[in-house]
Amino acid sequence: MTLSVDVRHRQGAFDLDAAFESGGRLTALFGTSGSGKTTLVNLVAGLVRPTEGRIAVDGRVLVDTAAGIVVPVHRRRIGYVFQDARLFPHLTVRRNLRYGRFFTPAGERYADESAVVDLLGIGDLLDRRPGHLSGGEKQRVAIGRALIASPRLILMDEPLASLDEARKAEILPYIERLRDETRIPIVYVSHSIAEVSRLATDVVVLSGGRVQASGPAAAVLSRPDALPVGERDESGALVDLEIVSQDDAFGLTVLRSSAGEWRLPRIGRPVGTTVRARIRARDVMIMTQAPAGISALNVLAARVEEVTPGEGTDALVTLACGTDRLLARITRRSVHALDIAAGRDVYAVVKSVSFDGGNPAYAAPRAAAPE
Amino acid sequence: MSWLELGPEEWSAVRLSLRVSVWATIASLPLGILVAWVLARKSFWGKSILNGLVHLPLILPPVVTGYLLLLTFGRRGPAGAFLESCCGIVFSFRWTGAALACAVMAFPLMVRAIRLSIEAVDRRLEAAAGTLGAHPAWVFATITLPLILPGIVAGMILAFAKAMGEFGATITFVSNIPGQTQTLPSAIYTFTQVPGGEVGALRLTVVSIGIAMAALVASEVLARRISRRMDIG
Numbered sequence: 001m002t003l004s005v006d007v008r009h010r011q012g013a014f015d016l017d018a019a020f021e022s023g024g025r026l027t028a029l030f031g032t033s034g035s036g037k038t039t040l041v042n043l044v045a046g047l048v049r050p051t052e053g054r055i056a057v058d059g060r061v062l063v064d065t066a067a068g069i070v071v072p073v074h075r076r077r078i079g080y081v082f083q084d085a086r087l088f089p090h091l092t093v094r095r096n097l098r099y100g101r102f103f104t105p106a107g108e109r110y111a112d113e114s115a116v117v118d119l120l121g122i123g124d125l126l127d128r129r130p131g132h133l134s135g136g137e138k139q140r141v142a143i144g145r146a147l148i149a150s151p152r153l154i155l156m157d158e159p160l161a162s163l164d165e166a167r168k169a170e171i172l173p174y175i176e177r178l179r180d181e182t183r184i185p186i187v188y189v190s191h192s193i194a195e196v197s198r199l200a201t202d203v204v205v206l207s208g209g210r211v212q213a214s215g216p217a218a219a220v221l222s223r224p225d226a227l228p229v230g231e232r233d234e235s236g237a238l239v240d241l242e243i244v245s246q247d248d249a250f251g252l253t254v255l256r257s258s259a260g261e262w263r264l265p266r267i268g269r270p271v272g273t274t275v276r277a278r279i280r281a282r283d284v285m286i287m288t289q290a291p292a293g294i295s296a297l298n299v300l301a302a303r304v305e306e307v308t309p310g311e312g313t314d315a316l317v318t319l320a321c322g323t324d325r326l327l328a329r330i331t332r333r334s335v336h337a338l339d340i341a342a343g344r345d346v347y348a349v350v351k352s353v354s355f356d357g358g359n360p361a362y363a364a365p366r367a368a369a370p371e
Numbered sequence: 372m373s374w375l376e377l378g379p380e381e382w383s384a385v386r387l388s389l390r391v392s393v394w395a396t397i398a399s400l401p402l403g404i405l406v407a408w409v410l411a412r413k414s415f416w417g418k419s420i421l422n423g424l425v426h427l428p429l430i431l432p433p434v435v436t437g438y439l440l441l442l443t444f445g446r447r448g449p450a451g452a453f454l455e456s457c458c459g460i461v462f463s464f465r466w467t468g469a470a471l472a473c474a475v476m477a478f479p480l481m482v483r484a485i486r487l488s489i490e491a492v493d494r495r496l497e498a499a500a501g502t503l504g505a506h507p508a509w510v511f512a513t514i515t516l517p518l519i520l521p522g523i524v525a526g527m528i529l530a531f532a533k534a535m536g537e538f539g540a541t542i543t544f545v546s547n548i549p550g551q552t553q554t555l556p557s558a559i560y561t562f563t564q565v566p567g568g569e570v571g572a573l574r575l576t577v578v579s580i581g582i583a584m585a586a587l588v589a590s591e592v593l594a595r596r597i598s599r600r601m602d603i604g
Contacts, residue, residue: 047498073501080502086495090517090600099513103504149503 001185003027003153007043007053007063016040016209024202026179026186028217030193031206037189040206041155044187045080046073057153074103079146079154079184083161085138087130093141094126100149111150119181120144120174136167140174147184154178157189168195175199193234197221197278221278222318222327235316236280237326243273252297258322263297264353281316283352284328288338291347298350302326304342307335319348326350374570377578381571383550384558385578391466391554392534395473396481396527403478403526407485428540429479437543440472444544468545469552473534480533481526488522489515521597528590535582555579 006019016036029037042048044055046062054064057078062071079100087096097117101109117123120140130138139159146154156175160168172195179186179199190196196203196217203220205212205227213226218238220226227235241255241262255262255275267275291299302319309315315335319326326348330340340346377385410422428436444451444462454460462468492515500510538556545552547561559575562568 045502047501073498074504074506076502077504078502080499082495082499084495086493086499088496088500088514099500099505100503103506103509145503 001058001153002056003044003185003187004056005040005044005053007040007050007055009039009043009048009050009053011039011048014039014209018206018209018211020204020211020214022187022202022204022214024185024200024216026188026199027202027204028196028200029187029189029204029206030191030196030200031212032191034208035206036209037191037206038157039209041080041157041187041189044153045078045155046071046076047080060152077104077108077149077152079149079151081139081142081146081154081156081159083158085130085135085142087133087138087141087145089130091129092126093122093128093130093133096130096141097122097126097145097148099145100151104150109150111148113148116144116147119177134167135163136170139163139167139171143174143178147178147182151184154184154186155189156186158191159188160190160192160195172198193221193227197238198276218325222325233282234280235327235329236278236283237324239277239279239324239326240274241277243267243269243271243275245271258324259300259302259326260322262350262353277353279326279350279353281327281329283350284319284326285349285351286317286319286328286330286334286338286340287347287349288340288344289347291349294349296349296351298353300326300348300350302346302348304340304344304346306342307340309335319346321348375574375577377574378571380549380553381558381575384553384555384575387466387469387550387553388535388555389582391469391473392531394467394470395477395534396531398470399474399478399481399530400523400527403481403530404485404523407482407489407526410482411486411489425482426479428476433476433537433539434543436475437472437540440468440475440540440544444468444471462545464545464548464552466545466552469541469554470534472540472544473537474530476537476540477530477533481530484526484529485519485522488519488525491522492518521594524590524593524597528586532583532586535579535586 002021002023004021007016009016014036016039018036018040029040031037039048043050044062049070050063050065052065054066055062061067061069062076063069088099091099097113101113117126120143122137122140122144125133125137125141130141133141143159160171163171176199178184188199200217202215203217204214205220213220213223222235222237239257241257244254244256244261246253246266247263251266252263253265253267255264269275300321302321304317305320305325306318307315309332313331313333314329315332317328317330317335317340319328328348334340406421406425410418441463442448446452446455446461446463451462454462460467462471497510497514500514501507505513536556538560541552541554542557547553547557553561555575555578559572562572562575
């Protein structure tokens with residue numbers, strides 16, 4: 001699937017001018033509120049008509065103002081999961097789920113209702129009405145309703161924003177399953193770096209109605225200049241770690257990346273599983289000599305790739321650790337004092353690893369690396 | 372309680388009033404929904420003129436409305452002559468004319484109730500139905516219409532009640548012919564104009580109160596059933 005967007009849209013004082021292309025399984029539209037994310041998905045869904053531009057999914061043109069093409073909403077077959085579920089209050093869950101199926105041409109109905117119901121765990125809710133569902137249940141039904149219409153693409157506009165942390169944790173695994181087990185591409189709007197780094201294969205960063213960066217998630221999220229200003233402190237690297245063994249004596253899990261071995265608080269998943277960790281730049285220290293007598297467990301040999309002076313007192317150091325990249329935020333004074341420059345071999349000390357709530361073993365979303 | 376027993380003429384007035392009111396309510400409903408929808412959702416040049424026209428019967432003296440109906444829908448009126456020659460529909464001095472007069476008089480009340488309920492519909496639900504593949508006409512039939520049902524019921528009850536009580540426009544347009552156009556209010560009026568008619572007037576008054584109460588209770592029961600079905604109540 002390729003979603004290609006090149007639009008300009010003016011709405012009051014707000015001005016959107018965005019162009020990007022994405023072929024990912026889950027493309028996150030990431031940005032602060034007011035950056036134009038929702039306007040952009042409304043343009044794709046057809047709820048809003050762009051002032052000017054072109055939107056196509058897999059080469060099928062949805063809007064092309066130059067050619068005078070505007071496909072109406074109901075013919076686009078693009079599923080939309082709204083932030084506020086928007087279930088039909090006068091219909092039961094079952095009839096909500098089946099609503100879109102009726103309008104899908106028989107030859108294009110690929111979604112299997114019972115499979116979707118199983119995937120989302122909503123089998124017990126079918127005879128209830130939306131007024132009797134919790135927020136998390138409503139959102140799962142809304143996802144199911146969009147799926148059963150057999151859409152070509154699913155848009156999710158901050159589907160977790162109105163839920164509390166417990167409900168978020170309840171829904172996230174379902175969205176992951178949707179991403180991994182179905183072939184429907186997803187466009188996911190979010191302002192939460194935790195959700196984006198957990199779910200996204202591709203990221204489009206929006207700011208003030210402009211695309212600030214776009215590309216594969218790991219590449220985009222490691223660039224602090226690509227993140228919204230308020231989230232820059234959160235910038236870091238995404239590293240996939242494979243579970244090698246469990247160290248029961250000390251309650252640790254041994255993991256491996258291309259950079260070497262990691263020891264983290266116990267992760268309750270089977271050996272061989274790969275987990276995605278986010279390592280914030282401010283949680284990485286740099287040492288110029290092999291550290292001795294250090295309590296930190298995760299020390300990795302690395303080579304400096306690039307030093308980028310940031311705003312204020314800090315500099316951002318990109319480190320190559322095997323084939324992975326780590327980011328370290330250190331002071332410019334340290335860069336100068338330790339003579340850190342591209343090509344130098346150093347050691348990265350990781351103080352904390354975050355799994356963004358993706359790991360059921362952690363109650364807290366962030367786990368300090370043990371020392 | 373023999374004084375409560377209705378004579379044949381009185382029965383015919385009651386039956387006629389019921390028939391006139393039911394027809395006035397049902398026949399004007401589709402147009403009422405359409406006008407309410409246009410007023411609630413559309414903006415166009417002349418919207419305030421349409422709004423004014425709809426509400427005019429509420430403000431004008433009923434006699435004026437009746438007279439205007441006589442001018443347009445009477446046998447020699449432009450609309451009346453046309454309808455008679457093309458479809459054989461005659462309004463003047465027939466029960467159909469009474470129904471037309473009642474419909475016109477009740478129309479603003481019906482439109483107002485339905486319009487308010489359309490304005491209260493969450494349009495985001497309609498947008499959601501659109502993304503699921505529903506054509507706007509289907510969205511209206513499957514989402515909007517069920518959601519405004521309480522408003523439609525309220526509008527119909529109001530219109531029915533207004534039609535049952537309508538007097539001025541009806542008597543001006545179709546006169547007061549027993550068995551033809553003599554509705555309940557006209558019959559009561561006639562009783563009050565003849566010596567010794569007090570008992571008859573009182574009988575019909577009791578009937579009027581009974582019908583009004585029954586309509587109110589029915590609307591209450593219906594509204595409760597609908598809101599329970601939608602989990603609002």
